[in-house]
Amino acid sequence: MDAILLQVLNGLDKGSAYALIALGLTLIFGTLGVVNFAHGALFMIGAFCAVTFQKLLTLSYITIDETRTDFLGNPLEVKSPYVEGWFGPETGGAIIDWAVPLAILFSIPVMVAFGFVMERGLIKHFYKRPHADQILVTFGLAIVLQEIVKYFFGANPIPTPAPDAFRGSLDFGVLLGFDPNAIIYPYWRLIYFLFASFIIGAVFAFLQFTTFGMVVRAGMADRETVGLLGINIDKRFTLMFGLAAAVAGLAGVMYAPINSPNYHMGMDFLVLSFVVVVVGGMGSLPGAVAAGFLLGILESFASMNEIKSILPGIDQIIIYLVAIVILLTRPRGLLGRKGVMEE
């Protein structure tokens, strides 16, 4: 029982990452109809916003410590961050410690601007091109972005720890009356889950209750008619792209402490996020979110020893297996709209 509960928790957490990435992707892919292979790269750039911000905060000046030597036998160069110099070691240290949460504020404008530029400069010209062309151009873009990041940050993962306050884990089991250590859960992952839920809720509310959301939803259904009403749908689609980029970026920023960001993390998530969106059903936001959580939880279950001992290797394929079963039993995924990307 506790083992199952534990994996549900794990699944919710994995699922919130999947759902968040898929949410951004489905805004672009399921609704604007652009097959965006650069979405994983947006996620990666989000994570590197956290890295960059951390680097900015730890920009250091160098003092020479004559008493110690470096690997070449020269006097050791000691780096101390400017931030600590300005605010004193205590406050400065705390600011650096909180780099990742602070990076959220930094990343939103960066990602939205990035989304705007990407849509205006590139994607706009591809709305009416065949999907094949969209794949090629966005894949090319993804490679370029990835290589740029590699050029500046290297291929090695870069640690971006969560603030000290959120290290360690919460013993859920004790709260629920199980043995200590039966169900533990890291604080940062709880925060990730809550954060993801909040973002998902905010995006839904935004699209549901604002005029902007109404127009965009109408535009998704019938672009021409909305255009005839004298509403500038293009501008709103640009905003929408910015929104999607911001969602992907936020997913990335918050993910940075869970796994150290590296330049190809986007590609690792790319295929998975497409599977999630399609299993959720094309053009359905709730579908994408539901599929994200469903696949996350099933993946966690599949990694349980009890299940692996019966079906070896099931955790390797569970996501794809579930995708196949769902797509065969429900032609348009969980909640897909008819006629979207079926040609």
Place this chain on the structure above:
Amino acid sequence: MGILEVKGVSKRFGGLKALDDVNITVKENTVHAIIGPNGAGKSTFLNCLVGKLIPDTGSVMFEGQSLLGVAPHKINQMGISRVFQTPEIFADLTVFENVLIPLFAKRDGSYRMHAFETVENEADIIALAEQMLIDVNMIDKRHAHSASLSRGDKRRLEMAMCLSQSPKLLLLDEPTAGMARADTNNTIDLLKEIRDKRDITMAIIEHDMHVVFSLAERITVMAQGTPLVEDTPDNIKGHPKVQEAYLGGH
């Protein structure tokens, strides 16, 4: 005994009664039009004919065989061709290729897939396709990319594609919808020619009275999901129920 017999067909969508006990018989070698105002249930009715929707009750028989739930390609193989509201043609291909496809598909009538064997009577098929284009007066456009055709030409092409398979029944769904007057008249002329020259049954779902009265031999007027009257065009013209349905319905 008609070629197409629809008996007691009803269809509900949630609380809405789309079709209510529809009985229509289309006789062989006639042009039978089904008219009615918007929302009369014409489209639902058509979808029931082609297997796209399965009615809650009732039966649809073509030459004694049920059409309910039968896949479109099977319905076509039984001898029913369909002309769509917006012409459904192979837009990426040339006009000539468009006509070749149905002919290749049918060949000796078996509709078998041929992946590797050569088509035996290929020359015959090509000749037939050319004749078909001559019949619809499009032979000079045979190499044109069919996406570039005018709406009227697309309709002609679609008609040629349907007729090339010599169907027993031709279903037409608002064949002149969205057309300019000249194209509409052209299309009416073409349909008249087909009616007069070929042994063919046509069922036309239509909104435009002008088209219906110049073509049809029998007319069924539908309103609110049920047939009001069925009669010859002359009798329909002055029928009070029809007036009421068309004028009062809006």
Place this chain on the structure above:
Amino acid sequence: MTFLGLNERDTRFLLIVVALTMFTPFLLQPFAENSGLAQFNAGYPDLMQRFAIYGIFAIGFNILFGLTGYLSFGHAAFLGVGSYSAVWMFKLLSMNIIPAIILAVIVSGLFALLIGFISLRRTGIYFSILTLAFAQMSFNLAYSVLTPITNGETGLQLTLSDPRILDPESITNSLPSTSLFGLEMNDSAQWEVFGRVFTFSVGYYVCAVIAIIAFYISLRIFRSPFGLMLRAIKTNKTRMAYTGLNTRPYALAAFVISGMYAGLAGGLLASMDPLAGAERMQWTASGEVVLMTILGGAGTLMGPVLGAGFIKYFENIFSKINDNVLHGWFAFMPDGLEDALITLIHPFVGKGWHLTLGMLFMLVVIFLPGGLVELGQRIAGLFRRRKAEDRSDDGSKATTPAE
């Protein structure tokens, strides 16, 4: 002039392809050995073989994607299955490549039949994801739990203890090489002339002949009524159904044919270099053939081959240009300029070859919507226009698509 059931234009086209393929060892070796540009020569056996093999792969993929419009994102699985079958034949039966290639084609065909039968129940993106899912499952399993069959991470290789029942004399203390009735695949001859060394490899010519046959079959399919039906599926499935045709057997046939092409490519890869690695089945490999086809021009005959060559060229040639090579090129310049130029070029070559490739993807799709084939057409068009200007009597308008 007609030939093998092709009309005049196609015959000419086929002959051009045959000529290009046969003279590849010359065409890819344009630079003299001692010139700095020799780095760009691609006329060595392994890369020429790869051009031919990935050309076959892309031609086959194009039969599915270019004609029917079904975008499979899992075609690498068939390539991988073909490779594994071929290597197993080398291990168990004989080093002759014929049985290996035959088994590769059959097994991948059956595999494609199974996956196609299930995946073709859906269209559009749903189809793509189904094929992707099957391929990823194959890859993940091949890398881990199927290791007894696939040798996992390392890849399936020949060992000294393999039985090879048909050629017992090959059991010695060193590994035999693959052959075609005694003609060894890694045999080659060289011809040195004008400072250039041209290499004629047995393996390449075997691949080339098979590639030409594969190309010819694809040409026939494109021109046949069957090919017409496939194109009809792509443009309008509704009309197709109301023409009395069930689209699924057609799509399935195309799927299986292209799966067999992939298996053939996989079998050939293993025949040229008897190793089958699981990475051949990963989604990136499936994505690569998609990119090759789109980059070259989907739906055209020659495009996918061009795309395949383009990507493989960058992977194998650009990745090898290191700073040392750059210094060699620009040594004649003044030091400051040399260093500046190298700093500028450095990110795009060597370990940065991905960056160049990514940028070229974008440039091609932005400026050449029809892919590389369109570039060829434009160049050809330019020449024709010149010619037409030179000879005013040449009134024929060139509308021949450079398929």
Place this chain on the structure above:
Amino acid sequence: MSKSNFTRRGVLKTSAVAGAGLAMPTFFTSMANAYTNEPSGDTVTLGFNVPQSGPYADEGADELRAYQLAVKHLNGEGDGGMLNTFSSKELQGNGILGKKVAFVTGDTQTKSDAARASAKSMIEKDGAIMITGGSSSGVAIAVQGLCQEAGVIFMAGLTHSNDTTGKDKKANGFRHFFNAYMSGAALAPVLEKMYGSDRKAYHLTADYTWGWTQEESIKAATEALGWETVNAVKTPLAATDFSSYIAPVLNSGADVLVLNHYGGNMVNSLTNAVQFGLRDKQVNGKNFEIVVPLYSRLMAQGAGENVKGIFGSTNWHWSLTDEGSKTFTQSFGKEYGRPPSQAAQTCYVQTLLYADAATRAGTFNPCGIAEALEGFEFDGLGNGPTLYRADDHQCFKDVLVVRGKENPESEFDLLEVVEVTPAAQVTYPPDHPMFAGGALGDCNPGA
């Protein structure tokens, strides 16, 4: 029939014998060389095949730095590096056998297919006579197989799987790097000393051949101490988030977690494990501990703070104080401004060993070189006295047990050497069951 497997460019041979099977016109020249890519000019070309894209690109870049440095030293440029400390004094800084050393580079992409393609192009196009490099066992074994078929020497880079010199060993392939068995043999005594002999271990293992051999080795070594293995769970290679594998560990009764992961897998699994607070927990009345049997500095860098106090083993570390290591670190550090990684050291040493063997053999013929390397004993290259064993082409030398440093002084100062396990303690008989099943075969000169 004269055969030319893997030909090379730039060879001017007129004494051609046309292959009977090919019936070639006489103007075609065929190889009449004694071995593949016999150097004919005044240079000899080495092929450096390292990952330049993909997750190990940084490690590959460091390998490449080491190779370039080695080439410099061999050609008599720079400070000569470990040529000065090497026990064999054959190398004079005038290239190899009087030929200047040139090199070509390629990208393995850490895929066996791509690595083989890249190596083939070096052999066929550039006339490389030796291939070296790589950052994973899959690639090493694949390329080693290719070099065997092609008739060139393969000097493995970073490869830790037992199979490289076990069931997949080849006569033309040589490994300087240590292996999983040695990690186990070196770690076990230290683990016993630190954590006692009454421990319950839980393994998480990357689900591919290297992971399996390491799990097997560590299990065997720790069980011999009296440790109990509670569970060993395989994790998918593609996994990025290990939470669902780590969460059940605490409740399993285990008090040690062994992470048989490398590269990105290791960075993520260790980060996840620390996130779950495993190291703050008490199980069975003992502190919960984590062990990472194969360490590299780059991985430690990726995992950041999380490596502090965690034990593992490594092939070499720049903080070693023997003459060879000091000289190499100085030489590398002056050139590139950073200390070398263990992969860099292995690659540098492999290049020197190859050059030295060729010099001693007096030929570039792979069979001559192989003979010179087999059973070769040397010192002064950073790992103490070392033996290149003839039976399996594995180097036997000291293995380092390291621990993540608590207070690093710089970004490179992440590991501290806890113990240098002498070679004798990690030596195993050539027919050890973990290495059984393969045969070296005959050396192949290719012609």
